[in-house]
Amino acid sequence: MTLESDIHELHRRYENDDLDADSAGSDERDTLDAFLEALERGEVRAAEKRDGTWEAISWVKEGILLNFALRDIQPRRYGDVTYHDVLPLRENDDLLAKGTRNTPDGTVVRRGAYIGEDAILMSPSFVNIGAYVGDGTLVDSSDTIGSAAQIGSDVKLGANLVLGGVLEPIENAPVVIEDGVALGAGVRVTSGFVVGENSIVGENTLLTPRIPIYDLVEEEVIYGHLPPERRAFTRFVESSMGEHDLFEGGAYKPAVVATDLEASTLENAQREEVLRS
Incomplete structure (x- = not known):
């Protein structure tokens, strides 16, 4: 067996x-x-x-x-606190040999989480069961890594960030952050969204399959993933709800714009023209 x-x-x-x-x-x-x-x-x-x-x-x-x-x-103990759970926290004795740092006062790693070599876990942060944190990755303060989330190597997670967990249905892939990605402070990635390798995501951006990605590199609208080598940030585009009388001056819905990492920043007018075309 x-x-x-x-x-x-x-x-x-x-x-x-x-x-x-x-x-x-x-x-x-x-x-x-x-x-x-x-x-x-x-x-x-x-x-x-x-x-x-x-x-x-x-x-x-x-x-x-x-x-x-x-x-x-x-009932279980974490420092001076008694908590109640079905699982204890992960033993971290292996981290020293890996060259991985986890700072005190709130770095919580649940059993069943993988932590790679030369990683850094800042407090307070939480890594849930089934999560995979690759080599050289930084988990910054107030970050939450959901159940089964997969994070590659040399990833930089900004502070106050949330990577959602996807356990059910079991056939659905979890949130994936590929190698070399940098996510800004306050970014949220949910519902099995995949961030392609070496991409940079601006602070407070929400990435979820329900929000469109306007990829200005391939000139297409995509859902559920950010291609590799992109720089992404939040914008707002016109919503059909703006036709309702209650929305004087129009209504807008969130979207994400993705540009080439090497491309110069577009002027606001150029962005509007592309998004509305």
């Missing part, structure tokens, strides 16, 4: 109401613990890039969900 097949079997039993937190024994807990250890070593990941497209690894997401379903809430 492999870890994958063991997780599939536990999931089958759980779906058939043959297994729950009360009936799970030492064998089942051993499988769940081995799964969390594999996540923390980076041996398994919640998503992988295949033929240029990020795909969810369903059995890994099954394993993450089973760690909630087959465990009881227990």
Whole structure:
């Protein structure tokens, strides 16, 4: 039996109401613990890039969900604080050998998260189960890394940033931030959005599949991903709601504009002309 097949079997039993937190024994807990250890070593990941497209690894997401379903809430200690959860926090003894720093007073890493070499985790920050933080990546103060979010190497995450988690449905890929990306302070990335490698995203930008990306490089409107080597920032475009009498002076909806990293900044009038064409 492999870890994958063991997780599939536990999931089958759980779906058939043959297994729950009360009936799970030492064998089942051993499988769940081995799964969390594999996540923390980076041996398994919640998503992988295949033929240029990020795909969810369903059995890994099954394993993450089973760690909630087959465990009881227990009182636990974090410093002087008692908290209540089904999982303890991740042991960070391996970070010293990796050359990775995690500052005190609020750097929280849940079990099942992978932290790479030469990374920096500033406090307060939170990294949830199934997340993958690549080598040389900076997680800045007040950042939240959601369940199963995949972050590449040499990524810079600005302060007060949120990367959403996508656990269900299990076939949906999570948020992905590829290698070399820089996200400004206050950026939010949700619902499985993919930020292409070496892109730069301006502060307070919201990236979600429901908001259009006006890619001025390829001159197209795209959804759900930002191509590699882009500089992106928030703009507002006219909304059809502006035709309603309540919206005197028009109504606008958020959009994201993406330009080439090497291109000079467009003047406001040029941007408006492109967006309205």
